[in-house]
Amino acid sequence: MKNYHTHTFRCNHADGDASDYAEAALNKGFTLLGISDHTPLPDNRWLYMRMGLSALPAYVRAIEEAQSKYTDLIILKGMECEWAPEYHNFFEDVLLGQYGFDYLILGSHFFPYGRSWLSSHGDITDASRLIAYTDFLIESMRSGLFAFVAHPDLFGLCYMDWDKNTEAASKEILSAAEELKIPLEINGYGLAKRRVRASTGERTAYPWYQFWELAAGYDITVVVNSDAHYPSHVDQGILKGREMAKSLGLTLANLEALQGR
Numbered sequence: 001m002k003n004y005h006t007h008t009f010r011c012n013h014a015d016g017d018a019s020d021y022a023e024a025a026l027n028k029g030f031t032l033l034g035i036s037d038h039t040p041l042p043d044n045r046w047l048y049m050r051m052g053l054s055a056l057p058a059y060v061r062a063i064e065e066a067q068s069k070y071t072d073l074i075i076l077k078g079m080e081c082e083w084a085p086e087y088h089n090f091f092e093d094v095l096l097g098q099y100g101f102d103y104l105i106l107g108s109h110f111f112p113y114g115r116s117w118l119s120s121h122g123d124i125t126d127a128s129r130l131i132a133y134t135d136f137l138i139e140s141m142r143s144g145l146f147a148f149v150a151h152p153d154l155f156g157l158c159y160m161d162w163d164k165n166t167e168a169a170s171k172e173i174l175s176a177a178e179e180l181k182i183p184l185e186i187n188g189y190g191l192a193k194r195r196v197r198a199s200t201g202e203r204t205a206y207p208w209y210q211f212w213e214l215a216a217g218y219d220i221t222v223v224v225n226s227d228a229h230y231p232s233h234v235d236q237g238i239l240k241g242r243e244m245a246k247s248l249g250l251t252l253a254n255l256e257a258l259q260g261r
């Protein structure tokens, strides 16, 4: 089993460090583990859910220590990033360049709307916001910096009912993924923990099943990760997500190239 998406205590809403995840992953029979905490940003924005810039060297050290201690496991140095034009050079020059990160994940937790920034977790409550989220997600995908897109269907947390707007947004995201050849993530944390009540009853918030049903009609690949925030959750949702991908005929992405960066 492989997992490219985990968080450490540094993001303020998770627990454990790289070595704790490595220990848990080895015990559960994983062959590859990617550590991918929420990136610090050069202006230290949105600090309540991420490390500050000053924590970056210690994060990198913790991963490198785990790599030298757990040699039976391939451990990759990753980061989950919200892209914005002003952060592009930091991701490219500092994370990928200076620190030699193996990969970056696009995790679009915020998006610009009018003059402010809205939360993808709570604010996508009408068609116009859904369009703004979708447009910004696709612009971020076009940056060319990311190995895959985490939870592209995150809007399922707050946009409650499937309709023509969710269908249009999903098709745009899927077309962009096909064009850019960027894998999309079926998120294990969502599968295991995120339920919402829609007018038709309770459903998994994300992965939103209808999104992935549509995905089957596109020439795209998918990656299934746990998005673990605790070491003991390192495998959460992965088997279930893989079953879902298989039943829909979705192709799993081959991310082996990330190991040789």
Ligand SMILES: [Zn+2]
Pocket (backbone or CB within 6 Å): 007, 011, 013, 038, 229
């Ligand atoms: Zn998180």
Ligand SMILES: [Zn+2]
Pocket (backbone or CB within 6 Å): 005, 007, 080, 107, 150, 227
């Ligand atoms: Zn995450």
